[in-house]
Amino acid sequence: xxxxxxxxxxxxxxxxxxxxxxxxxxxxxxxxxxxxxxxxxxxxxxxxxxxxxxxxxxxxxxxxxxxxxxxxxxxxxxxxxxxxxxxxxxxxxxxxxxxxxxxxxxxxxxxxxxxxxxxxxxxxxxxxxxxxxxxxxxxxxxxxxxx
Numbered sequence: 001x002x003x004x005x006x007x008x009x010x011x012x013x014x015x016x017x018x019x020x021x022x023x024x025x026x027x028x029x030x031x032x033x034x035x036x037x038x039x040x041x042x043x044x045x046x047x048x049x050x051x052x053x054x055x056x057x058x059x060x061x062x063x064x065x066x067x068x069x070x071x072x073x074x075x076x077x078x079x080x081x082x083x084x085x086x087x088x089x090x091x092x093x094x095x096x097x098x099x100x101x102x103x104x105x106x107x108x109x110x111x112x113x114x115x116x117x118x119x120x121x122x123x124x125x126x127x128x129x130x131x132x133x134x135x136x137x138x139x140x141x142x143x144x145x146x147x
Contacts, residue, residue: 003046009039009056026071027064034060087114087132091145098124098142107132107140114140 016032038056045051087109098105100117107116107130117139118124130142 003042005042005046005049005052006039009035009042009052013039027068030063030067031056031060033063034058084135087140088134090132092116092130092132092140092142094124094126094128094130097126098130107142109140116140116142119143 012035013032016028016035020026020028020032034056037059038052041048041055042052090109092107092109092114094105094116095108095113096104096106098107098116098118100121103117105116105118105124107114109132115138116130117136119133119141120143122144124130124142124144129145129147131145132140132142134141
């Protein structure tokens with residue numbers, strides 16, 4: 001018969017795996033593996049809770065320290081290649097009047113249509129040229145280019 005403490009570690013493994021599948025990023029998998037290894041220790045040392053806990057902390061910590069930066073760097077490099085950041089500083093054409101107070105406005109850049117808002121809250125008329133300063137959520141924050 002299995003010692004009852006093994007069920008505790010099995011539930012932790014399942015919980016961390018469910019979290020890993022439901023959340024973005026890759027962090028909980030290392031804790032699932034740590035809980036699994038602690039469960040193995042619990043099989044051989046069912047009454048030594050300190051050894052089990054230290055095994056969980058040690059294995060999870062080592063795996064997190066080694067592997068999380070590898071995946072984080074890859075993810076951040078991929079994110080920097082997305083079109084969102086490529087439009088910053090570019091000039092766009094206002095296709096629908098921008099009125100930040102009313103929550104309306106659109107611009108066109110490189111054939112893409114973006115919702116837009118003015119940085120200073122001003123009203124920018126249709127067919128004006130604007131500079132894209134930043135992206136706030138799904139809206140481009142722009143300022144009028146005075147010619």
